Amino acid sequence: MSEAVFPSPVEQTCRLTRHRKSARTARRKLHDFLLPHPAGELLLPTGELLVSELVTNAIQHCRAPRDRHILVHFQLSPDGTLRIEVHDADGEKPTPRPISTSSETGRGLFLVQELATQWGCCPREGGIGKFVWCHISPEAGAA
Template identity: 75%
Template sequence: MPEDLSPSPIPAERTCWLPRHRKAPRAARWELHDFLLPHPSGELLVFTGELLVSELVTNAVRHARAPRDRLIFIRFQLSPDDTLRIEVHDANSEKPSLRPASTSTETGRGLRLVQQLATQWGCCPREGGIGKFVWCHISPEADAA
């Protein structure tokens, strides 16, 4: 019987666990880049996707009031219409809030970037009642604009 040599389907979802560490945003960018690379629309999503996953993971590392040993869970999903969904889960139940950032501060702009660059974003409690996840959607059309 001949072998089926058809290419395996490209995964539409990827998940990973990262430590709450200052290097986690870099690891998240690499994970997203590797996930998007084989997709035909990946190049249209990678720049904004890497920026937003970096911001969301940075928030989880810096602002989540959870024990240091708690991990961050990340999920990437690419829908049939090429919309990328990014989820960043952490063990803190406190919802993030948009804060005004003055010109003299170094922080406070991450969620503003998410709000401006994502087609949608939000925050939901995690199943089981421990923690939350912040999500955003990016579309190729919005990224190309």
């Protein structure tokens, strides 16, 4: 008797606490999500970096009670484009800051701008908070 083969999911959502270790958890979840897919290895390095930056921004800059969770959503389209969304309970849109060569922080959105094929920020359905999203293509991921 042969085992049934189930296709890998093309979407996944996880809920994370607002804790400094949550960026590592998001990277691990993305890794587990992407590896079964043919384009997964090409998307993984850039995807891990950008999900880590977006989750870290949500942890550090969200002006909401600490017990509010961060929702992370991954979606892989048929053409191999990865969409990452990071939802938080703060409605303020992030804005990239000028980069200082002496500053040790503040480069997250710059990296998202430079490495993603597209990115943006939208209000969450229901009016509480926002989500920041980015797209990574396999071609861009291989760069």
